[in-house]
Structure formats: C-alpha cells, structure tokens
Amino acid sequence: MTAEFKKIFVATDGSEQNRRAIEYSIELAKIAGGKIFVGYVVDTAAFASIPMDAGWEMMYGLLKTEASDAVQKVEQLAKQADVEVETVILEGHPSNEIIEFAQKNGMDVIVVGTLGKSGLDRFLLGSVAEKVTRNSPVPVLVVKGASSMKE
Helix, strand or coil: CCCCCCEEEEECCCCHHHHHHHHHHHHHHHHHCCEEEEEEEECHHHHCCCCCCHHHHHHHHHHHHHHHHHHHHHHHHHHHCCCEEEEEEEECCHHHHHHHHHHHCCCCEEEEEECCCCHHHHHHHCCHHHHHHHHCCCCEEEEECHHHCCC
C-alpha cells in the first residue's frame, strides 16, 4: 500500500512556531503533486460561557481578523512555492474542528505544529496536536516548532 498525499490539511495558529509545520506541508504537497488546505480554528468554545455583548463581539471580530491574516500568510507562501492552496476558517474547539474538517473533506494527512511542551505545561495548556493525534482516523504529521528544537 502506497500512501498518497494529494489532499493535505495544515492547521495554523498564526504563530512563528507553526511555520515549520507550514513549510513541511508545502514541501509535501510539492513532492506529491498535492494541494494544501490551510485552516485556522477560531476557538469559540473558550467564549461559550460568556454572555454575548459588545465586548464579546469585539473580541470575536479580532479573532476573525487574526484568522484571516494567518491563512492569507500561508496562502502567499504556498503560491510562491507554486502549490495549489485553499483556505478555510473554522469555529469551535480546535482539535474537534480539525479532525471533522479532515474527515468530511477526504484529507490524506493532517499536518500540525507543536511547541514540544511536556509535563505540567502540556497538562495545563492542553495540546491541540496531541488531541488531534490521539483522536484522528486521518494520519497526522506532527512537526515540532523551531523554538522547541534543541540547538
């Protein structure tokens, strides 16, 4: 059985630490002749218990702007590398939305970045990469961010 990576979903959070995951997804698409789908998940689950008011609406607007900026940056990088790209902004719990999108859209692989946290940091913050890896029926490529690599 040969794995084909024609449809590659890369999750971005807009951070510089996530850049290596993006670079891997672009390179994988170039090698395989595939297309990347870049997604940003606006974590609306974090605001579920907050009543909707002007402050919430302002924060939501800022998050949507951040999401748009993040996916546009990846789109530019992919186009510069002559890789076909499609962007998507999702809303909800990040790991759930990533997995659901990948399944519904027939992705061959999910690429996620990680800071490489361990122990208490990972327990307290949770890890989207870890949750995606544990729960996804779609294969997952986890790429450590540059700041987490040993010199």
